[in-house]
Amino acid sequence: MRQFSVGIIGATGMVGQRFATLLENHPWFHVTALAASARSAGKTYEEAVGDHWLIKAPMPESMKSMVIFNAEKDVEKVTDLVDFVFCAVNMPKDATKALEELYAKQECPVISNNSANRLVPDVPMIIPEINADHAEIIPVQRKRLGTKRGFIAVKSNCSLQSYVPAIQPLMDLHVTKVLACTYQAISGAGKTFETFPQILDNVIPYIGGEEGKSENEPMKIWGHIENGQIVNAVEPNITSQCLRVPVSDGHTAAVFATFEKPVSMEEIIERWESYKGAPQELKLPSAPKQFLHYFHQEDRPQTRLDRNLENGMAVSIGRLRPDSQYTIKFVCLSHNTLRGAAGGAVLLAELLAAKGYLD
Numbered sequence: 001m002r003q004f005s006v007g008i009i010g011a012t013g014m015v016g017q018r019f020a021t022l023l024e025n026h027p028w029f030h031v032t033a034l035a036a037s038a039r040s041a042g043k044t045y046e047e048a049v050g051d052h053w054l055i056k057a058p059m060p061e062s063m064k065s066m067v068i069f070n071a072e073k074d075v076e077k078v079t080d081l082v083d084f085v086f087c088a089v090n091m092p093k094d095a096t097k098a099l100e101e102l103y104a105k106q107e108c109p110v111i112s113n114n115s116a117n118r119l120v121p122d123v124p125m126i127i128p129e130i131n132a133d134h135a136e137i138i139p140v141q142r143k144r145l146g147t148k149r150g151f152i153a154v155k156s157n158c159s160l161q162s163y164v165p166a167i168q169p170l171m172d173l174h175v176t177k178v179l180a181c182t183y184q185a186i187s188g189a190g191k192t193f194e195t196f197p198q199i200l201d202n203v204i205p206y207i208g209g210e211e212g213k214s215e216n217e218p219m220k221i222w223g224h225i226e227n228g229q230i231v232n233a234v235e236p237n238i239t240s241q242c243l244r245v246p247v248s249d250g251h252t253a254a255v256f257a258t259f260e261k262p263v264s265m266e267e268i269i270e271r272w273e274s275y276k277g278a279p280q281e282l283k284l285p286s287a288p289k290q291f292l293h294y295f296h297q298e299d300r301p302q303t304r305l306d307r308n309l310e311n312g313m314a315v316s317i318g319r320l321r322p323d324s325q326y327t328i329k330f331v332c333l334s335h336n337t338l339r340g341a342a343g344g345a346v347l348l349a350e351l352l353a354a355k356g357y358l359d
């Protein structure tokens, strides 16, 4: 594989810091530009982050003295230095959408963690093991943007990145209804226990906008390309409740699903354990060897024990049982800032690189 120079837009934030550490020794991608807001621009990465380094792995030595660009004002300076950018910024939706389009129109592909462009019909929203084929919409988007190379591709919201993968291998059994209650870590809000003491000994039954994303985004992921658009799936019907819980990393979901066809519990577990997608077939550098792991122990998956499975890129599932109202119920878990955010975006970039979209 050829080597790529990459930029991180929003490098000083929680997801940006994850990108920095994941890309430190990446075999294909090398960080050549870091950008953030006017607050950080002109400072070195080390100065700009100060004591706000939020993750366990240390700041990469090679990036400490890199000078941060102003993401909005230094677009050409950044795009001159990179083949593509990862983007994870905390800005109003319209401003994020405009910023991502600005980079794409400068012929710089954008792999985004933000929600601003997720529901645009010609922007692929990809979980690489599930809908890698949605990358085929990129030429349509390039036509709209008037670009030859530039485009935007996004990863989905972190809350659904455990239960959508778990349901995927069962879709041919015709899943009609899903109820998913998520128990979401505080890093999903860019917080730690130090910066969010209100969460200690507490559960907060509200995460702004999260239930809509949890119900709607899966329908695009399970959609298909038709007449130059991604047409959303109409089933399964999903309803969700999203709660913030006192956990640092790792979103858990309690899931109930109804199928039209009968199925045995053994058959479901076998489907989970043998499921493979494009990342496994292409042997992408960040792909977990096995995407879905089933735990037979009654008290698993647990966030502290299982969130880092396969470098935080695998999904853990457990407690599968028949249900009297739905067909089955189970519990699943994925790491929200690895699989659910920066790791998922790096895997998406690897997929797009392997398929030639970043050339």
Ligand code: NAP
Residues within 6 Å of the ligand: 009, 010, 011, 012, 013, 014, 015, 016, 035, 036, 037, 038, 039, 040, 041, 071, 072, 088, 089, 090, 091, 113, 114, 115, 157, 158, 187, 188, 189, 190, 336, 337, 340, 341
């Ligand atoms: P964060 O910790 O608040 O970091 C925000 C980043 O955005 C910082 O680098 C900040 O730069 C930059 N920024 C703010 N205003 C900007 C501007 N006007 N121009 C350029 N950069 C600007 O947020 P986060 O948790 O990393 O989340 C970033 C994005 O990823 C959000 O869209 C979030 O919804 C999404 N996301 C987060 C997670 C998660 O688990 N945390 C998961 C999935 C998706 P300064 O430091 O210079 O202010």
